[in-house]
Amino acid sequence: MNNPDGQFQVEIRCPNCAKEVDFMVRQVFDWLPQKSTDYPHFVEAVEASRRPRRQINVDDKRSNHLRQDGTDKITAYGFGTCPKCYQPAILMFNSSSKNLSFLRNADLESALVKTSFAAQYITLLGMVPSAKKYTAPSALPERIRQLWPATQASLDRGDPPSRIVSECRSILDVSLKELGEVEGGRKTRIKNLRDKFILTDDLMKWANDLWEDGNDAVHDIEADGSTAQQHVEFLRLFFRIVFELPAEIEAKQHMAIT
Numbered sequence: 001m002n003n004p005d006g007q008f009q010v011e012i013r014c015p016n017c018a019k020e021v022d023f024m025v026r027q028v029f030d031w032l033p034q035k036s037t038d039y040p041h042f043v044e045a046v047e048a049s050r051r052p053r054r055q056i057n058v059d060d061k062r063s064n065h066l067r068q069d070g071t072d073k074i075t076a077y078g079f080g081t082c083p084k085c086y087q088p089a090i091l092m093f094n095s096s097s098k099n100l101s102f103l104r105n106a107d108l109e110s111a112l113v114k115t116s117f118a119a120q121y122i123t124l125l126g127m128v129p130s131a132k133k134y135t136a137p138s139a140l141p142e143r144i145r146q147l148w149p150a151t152q153a154s155l156d157r158g159d160p161p162s163r164i165v166s167e168c169r170s171i172l173d174v175s176l177k178e179l180g181e182v183e184g185g186r187k188t189r190i191k192n193l194r195d196k197f198i199l200t201d202d203l204m205k206w207a208n209d210l211w212e213d214g215n216d217a218v219h220d221i222e223a224d225g226s227t228a229q230q231h232v233e234f235l236r237l238f239f240r241i242v243f244e245l246p247a248e249i250e251a252k253q254h255m256a257i258t
């Protein structure tokens with residue numbers, strides 16, 4: 001056995017640092033579920049083995065563990081450390097004992113270990129810790145909901161601060177439009193929101209700062225990491241005040257009426 005520990009490499013987004021990395025999974029164990037009812041694929045496999053032959057789709061050319069009628073299905077796990085942040089993670093996946101046996105006999109430098117095992121012979125079930133999910137509050141306008149998760153992920157990933165600041169500025173711009181402010185320069189539109197009591201004085205000042213910092217960032221002037229972090233925090237607060245709170249208050253009033 002060239003690879004008794006069943007090492008293999010897989011491309012994942014690290015659940016700790018959110019970077020895309022080539023993760024080396026070490027010490028792979030197959031794992032026998034205690035209760036088969038907890039593991040639907042196990043039950044499926046047992047059922048498939050009892051199914052009359054003619055019902056089986058003979059054209060299904062996928063690996064045994066991926067086929068409906070496949071009987072050799074196992075759940076396995078292995079652990080490793082991220083090459084970027086050095087934090088550990090456990091990966092859990094479905095495969096087959098035949099695939100694992102191939103892997104354990106493969107050379108550590110082979111394509112099977114480096115790429116194809118992860119690409120073709122497993123179905124990734126999940127990771128511990130689980131990958132951070134980036135979401136946007138449901139009260140945000142659709143266009144902002146599409147942009148916001150990527151900006152938060154960029155910050156955690158440590159992308160260039162100037163890019164993050166410039167994204168924050170674009171999101172502020174979209175927000176102004178969504179709030180009906182389309183006439184005049186950006187600073188006038190921000191001031192209009194203050195005049196309508198949507199923003200406080202301080203929020204207006206911050207929005208103006210973001211507009212200026214964002215302008216510098218667009219023109220490739222260095223923004224630092226803490227500026228990027230502060231603008232992301234500002235947008236969180238801004239969204240809370242201009243989109244989420246009004247929606248929550250409306251929902252509450254609606255409940256009081258009905």
Ligand SMILES: [Zn+2]
Binds near residue numbers: 017
């Ligand atoms: Zn990492």
